[in-house]
Amino acid sequence: MPGGAKKPQPPPDEVLVVARDTDSETKALLQSLDLSSLVLRTVTVKLPGQLAAMNAALSVARGDIIAITDDDAAPHPDCLARIEAHFQADSKLGGVGGRDWLYHGERLEGGARKTVGKVQWFGRVVGNHHLGVGGPKEVDVLKGVNMSYQRTFLQGMHFDERLRGAGAQVHNDMAFSLAVKRAGWKLIYDPAVAVNHYPAPCLDEDQRHRFSAEALSDMVHNETLILLEYLLPLRRLAFAVWALFVGTRSAFGVVQWLRFLPHEGRLAGMKLRASLKGRVEGWRTWRRHHNA
Secondary structure (H helix, E strand, O other): OOOOOOOOOOOOOOEEEEEEOOOHHHHHHHHHOOOOOOOEEEEEEOOOOHHHHHHHHHHHOOOOEEEEOOOOEEEOOOHHHHHHHHHHHOOOEEEEEEEEEEEEOOEEOOOOEOOOOEEOOOOOEEOOOOOEOOOOEEOOOOOOOOEEEEHHHOOOOOOOOOOOOOOOOOOHHHHHHHHHHHOOOEEEEEEEEEEEEOOOOOOOOOOOOOOOHHHHHHHHHHHHHHHHHHOOHHHHHHHHHHHHHOEOOOOEOHHHHHHHHHHHOHHHHHHHHHHHHHHHHHHHHHHHHHHO
């Protein structure tokens, strides 16, 4: 069940709010609230997108543990205490994440999944962070709305600025998670480390419920680049074959195109073309990096 502990919890050591230099609404809201109990700093960025915001925050964060959430989420009251307990219990732990209880308006999305945040051997990524159940488990990927990292492990790390997108730069959380894994640190997902998530409308090409060929190509480019860097050579080859010939509901391969063709018609073809374009461009970005 969603909710938080009733026991009073200690406040965070600091709260960073990242806002664009043109975001007068956020600044006005912060000024209207009584935040005297918090050490709060506003980080101003001029560039659009999550990458610029995340990297700006990382560059000035002072805490030993950096906990990240989105502007459409509300952490449960015991969230920080649970995160801290995990880090104190395991010196090899690089990151902690948890469940985001997903609301569609007033409706809470139900469901339960035991497999969360895993990259399968051939590159298919299983999310399910909003449906995870059971105890804490080691994972490959944390979700951006609810993830935290040990700052001492992040020296020199940043969110990958090669990722594309008009605003959200989809899969930037996966890129960061897998970079921490490659560095040799563990990631833990604990459903009890929870936030309430109220997905907000996107104001760029990356619309949640409207097809955009550009946004889809950007998303697939990012996924392709991230997985080519993470997977070992044989798994990389398996991923390329699976991605081009099978794919997923959100990133079509030929099999998915045939599956959806009777219902979506021309739209299915547009999704396939955008997905294949993203795969090719993601491979090119990866090749440029490794040939540099």
